[in-house]
Amino acid sequence: MYVLHAAIIIPFLFAIFVPLIRKGLPRVHTGWIVLAIPTLLFANFLRYLPVIQSDTSQSVSLPWVPSLGINFTVYLDGLSLLFALLITGIGALVVLYSIFYLDPAKEAIHRFYLYLMIFMGAMLGIVLSDNMIVLYTFWELTSISSFLLIAFWYERDRSRYGALKSMLITVLGGFAMLAGFILLHSMTGTFSIRETIAVLSDIQGQSLFLPAMLLILLGAFTKSAQFPFHIWLPDAMEAPTPVSAYLHSATMVKAGIYLVARFSPIFAGQAEWFWIVSTVGIVTMCYGSILAVKQTDLKALLAYSTISQLGLIMSLFGAGSAAVYYGYGNESLLYTTATMAAIFHLINHATFKGALFMVAGIVDHETGTRDLRRLGGLMNVMPITFTVAGVSAFAMAGIPPFNGFLSKELFLEAMVELSHMEMFRLETWGILFPIMAFVGSVFTFVYSMILVFKTFRGPLQPDKLGGTPHEAPIGMLISPIVLGLCVVGLGLFPNVLSYSIIEPTMRAVLPSLVASGEHFEVHISFWHGITPAFLMTIGIIALGTIMYLLLKRWKGIYSKYPQALTWNNLYDGILKWGEKASNALTEKYMNGSVHSYLIYIFVFMIVLIGTVFIRADGLSLLTQGAAPISIYEIILLIGLVATAVAVPFAGKRLTAIIMTGAVGYLVTLFFVLFRAPDLALTQMIVETVSVSLFLLCFYHMPELRREIVSNRYRIVNIIVAVGVGVVMTFVALAASGSSTFDSIATFFVEGSHDLGGGDNIVNVILVDFRGFDTMLEITVLAIASLGIYSLIQLQVKGNDAGARIHYLRNKDVQTHRVDVGRTRRETSTVQRNMTQFKSNDVILETSTKVIVFIILTFALYLFFAGHNNPGGGFVGGLMTASALILLALAFNAETVRRILPVDYRTVTAVGLSIAYATGIGSFFFDAPFLSQTFGYFELPFLGKTELATATLFDLGVFLTVLGVTMTIILQIGEDR
Incomplete structure (x- = not known):
């Protein structure tokens, strides 16, 4: 019944035992045992393919905080199953790859696999959670675990810098997303995503609907490295290559994509959603591809290419939102193409980008460098690695017959159709979408060629390498080969996924069309005739080839841009300014004086409580119903006030302690008069212990010396002291003189014996x-x-x-x-x-x-x-x-x-x-x-x-x- 819950919890439970495995089985590589977890989970999720294909979803709920509407509800449909398969399938290949990439004699692999298991469980929690608060919990857990993975080589400054940058940006986005969830809850009364979709018509016109959408998008954009929040991803490349292959190509960066897809049924009918998602996505696609060309480090190039590809997918989900707006009809079929392309390219990107990251790791591992200026001529000495790199890079460039070509064609087709759309008034600006798609695709072609030919073609430069280059061991090659075969297989037989995973995912992203009678029939083919998208592809290949061949002549244009005006410099500047401002502010009030700290606290309390009383018109002395004051109480009160006033004027610490104790003992007598023996007894013993404690503490202090202080010092103390006394007096009078709710004293009096089995009401409570x-x-x-x-x-x-x-x-x-x-x-x-x-x-x-x-x-x-x-x-x-x-x-x-x-x-x-x-x-x-x-x-x-x-x-x-x-x-x- 709780199999899906177990799929999330198992990685966390196994993470606990990872350090013990290394100690218990020192001769066995920990990765071999860890490999079983993602492999078994992947096999488990494969069992749900027939269920999801038949348009049947799975949902199981466990109560967590039911009074707040927070339940651990797991929901499996086409969208969550697709991501679960990517998380576990790519995860298994990454673990296998890491066994040969990381040396257990030099690396703390138990920490690596511990963090990796936590990350895997958190990602599964994100994609399987129906409750927004549970989703947010796992969301931030991915930020924390990715921080640990990026900073795995924590002795390096750049690793720590990259880890901190990624966590700051993604966690801040997560806070914004949480605020959006709370706004949705305030409108709907539920944290369930499915229940929110069910009451969508009741909240679309509310004033909080648009702010909730913007806050949720902010969380998605930061996680998926969309412009201008993309700056954390290149610095995250300081992580070990298995981490980059897993987090930054197939899983973590796709969490923002998942969020947009999951909340599309709620927000996709809004014009603002279409404009923001599509525009941010296409700008990110262009920006990332242009910057990728200038990179000289293999992983840096792949980082910017990942930013570009994520922007491509994001723009497609934005364009696909038009289908929700149009509803059922012939026009909507044009825009379901965008959603289909987004889902298909999501899968394709995980395959070819995962393989390319592994190739980059192999090159670095076997040659000792990732610098493109020092590489070249590796095709003959590393033929298998070259083959995988060529297949994957050509797929990324959109060259047939690989899978990337098919999804890139669908992308271009969706952008062309988007320029013709009238519903959102794109008659003028709509032409920019296909233009930017074309420009971004040209640069994608260029950096793909750079990746392959600058690394594997040309003369070998052994004197510039960190070692003698040779082919990687077969164990390290298995994972990229498997992904390379997927690139080829999905290119030649794309419809293998059409009915099993793409159609169910489209039903999950576009449920309104399903409800209106729409039936998705996904059929992907190489040839659609002479279409604008086909002509654009020819132009991309032709122009891209020319630009690559003439790269040396125009690449110098990058140096013309002032380096001071970069987003990274802006980020660093904000951090430095924030540190200086916080230090300056802190030094203003953190001066080491306990007296000053107490003044701040008391003044804040006086202002806060006093303002509330004034606004609530609570400054009144109501004596109705008050008990008469006896002569004993008056005598005790006079003694109490006199003793308290004498404390500041005591000449010695011992005298001050005795006076303070006397105040406490006089309060004890008040409790006796008020017939509260429990309070009196407790107060007396507490006062006795406190006096002993004061004596011991002051024993170690020097003799009390009365320093000459200014009149201003005394006046401030008197004002604050009187202010606190007056405010607390009004609080006490207000608490005893008014009551919004019925007293619960009767319940305790009547229930202490029958329900608690005791006659001492205080103790039973x-x-x-x-x-x-x-x-x-x-x-x-x-x-x-x-x-x-x-x-x-x-x-x-x-x-x-x-x-x-x-x-x-x-x-x-x-x-x-x-x-x-x-x-x-x-x-x-x-x-x-x-x-x-x-x-x-x-x-x-x-x-x-x-x-x-x-x-x-x-x-x-x-x-x-x-x-x-x-x-x-x-x-x-x-x-x-x-x-x-x-x-x-x-x-x-x-x-x-x-x-x-x-x-x-x-x-x-x-x-x-x-x-x-x-x-x-x-x-x-x-x-x-x-x-x-x-x-x-x-x-x-x-x-x-x-x-x-x-x-x-x-x-x-x-x-x-x-x-x-x-x-x-x-x-x-x-x-x-």
Whole structure:
């Protein structure tokens, strides 16, 4: 049932085991095992050809985030099957080729195949996904995996540069595409592509329809290297040749083509879609072919030729959109030719361009260079490679009898017909389409001849090569030979694909014509009579031959163009300007002053919240329904305000800490007055631990000195402080004085006993009703404790290393030793630091021996009683930690280590594991994550007793809080 899902997931799963394969089977080339994955997937997709040919699609859905309409829906029709076959078929040939191209003794091939499998799975995810968000997820995953593949030789500057450029451009396009998907969802209420097509008539006139189209096209153009976003593709040629053959000829760059084809049923009826797609495509085709002629590197030439060919295919899909606009009728048949040509050339390009990239890799591998100025005369020493190169290059040039000739003829025919179209008013500008198609095709012919004859004809130049040229091993030749045979086979027998794959793909791209009764009968033949397209082909070959023979006379025109005015320079300039601007902006506010950072944060909060209150007319003091204020509350409030105001005026840090603690303890009394024992207990313990933590932190700081500050400094502080107080006061009043929704307090009161099995409503909420919040909170606490631990450890190691250097430089005067490999100092100063908790108070030490056990007993009571009485795992963990802190204060940290010889980071990990295991365990009972249950059981000695799974979750909270608190306290207390 989920075979199609498995086809996407298998490459990802296999990628996990790729590094293990190399270690487990060191004598076997990893590529031989990896080869099985694309081969089996290709065979699996071949099974669907009869199904798709019978106009039957396959669709299977798995819920992912159903509340947001995001489901992992796999949809297989002619279009997705065509791309799936290209991804897996070309992928298998590339893996086979790479086995002989990459040397396992010199290359990290396990990384190569790991990235390649991730990329293959991501591409399959793109072409098989019906949900736009899932498609976007895989879309960006291809950008990330291609970044890793392009930067495979990361020690090279150009590899890193090319990888970064490709990712920046394609990821930015992906963000634009995501925005387009969200706009479509806002109009339709669905992320499904098929459901969007079904409600197309309801959204075509909406104001967001055109912006959504433009944003989606931006994603397609960046991915498929359309002008002016083409600049990333030539730099991506720094990747190993197997990567170029796979990503940049057959798969990744075709993702944008796929996106245009897939969304054609939605947007193709718009004139803007036709103009943008067709114009960008034909401009890219011309621009890429013209720049390809000037290249002197084989892969650079192929890169620009790929840009040109992608533009050709894109222009055909744009021209084919006219068929959707016209609808059923004789006129529409003219423009279905464009769609048929686009699909056919898509296949042909994958075959001849994949073969040419492999040929370029063979030439580089066997001669040590790709520079056309140093190559030549290889035809005699590399006859098989020459044959494959000739067949593939002639197909790219559009010379019969190869497959490229057939699709190029269809392309020229579509461009000629496009100039006659009246629906989009092309009477004047329409003539430019066949003219640009002709010009681009002439230059395509020229660079194809350069590729073959400059490499394989002419005199051999052995002194300019990096080695003695010879034919490649048969293993490296198999893949390009197979692709070369496809070039010839599809040229001689093109209708092999007509009914099996081209027709089903056309039905997927043009479903509106199918719905109107249109039936596609694809028949491709060599001879159509003396047509404008045929005459254009003769002219292309003739003019192209002349231009190639006279290449030296006119190629110098390229040098006349100012190199400063290039798109690459524009890209580099934007990056440099962005870095300078961001650095300048950052330096304005990142001045190293914590005071300044707090001012920025508080001012932003005041402005944001204050503006909202003003616009919402929420600045009102409503006292209706407020409870009367008692004399006790007034006294506490006066004491609280007085204590808080005294903190900034404290002369010593110890005084400031005591005042801060007093503020917290007075808040605790408020909770007592308001009859909130759980909050009061938690606040009291948190305040106790916080005061201890402050004391430890400030112990390491120098004596507090009051510096003379300006009046402006004081005024700014007063304004910000008062502003924060006023804003937060209004927030509190607004929160308590108004309510948009009905209170849920009644639900918790009524459900805590019946649904949660507990009478302590607060604890039931924390561990059951809102257990997910608690889980995230303890996770954040654990991360924070590890961060503090790491920072202190780095500081300790840095200090020890510095002391060691100082000792080595001053042996004669050094009075103590420092061991870099250990974390202790053998001096009296360090002994004092190790025992900084030491109190020398006999009364405190004696009383602590008794009080600690009382506190620990109370902590256990709080934990077990928490479900029905005040308490719980959180406050129980804090109470246990406070007992251990008291023990450390009375004696020293080593005493705590000896009594409880545990690693508190491990305690934190165990607590998190228990909490998460409790949540996952609900899956085994077909219940949602973190579902809790309870029951009453007859237990020996205890009788009828309530047992709740929430207790296990609370145990996880208890251990996590204990581990986090003690990790921080002991690490700061033992900071050396």
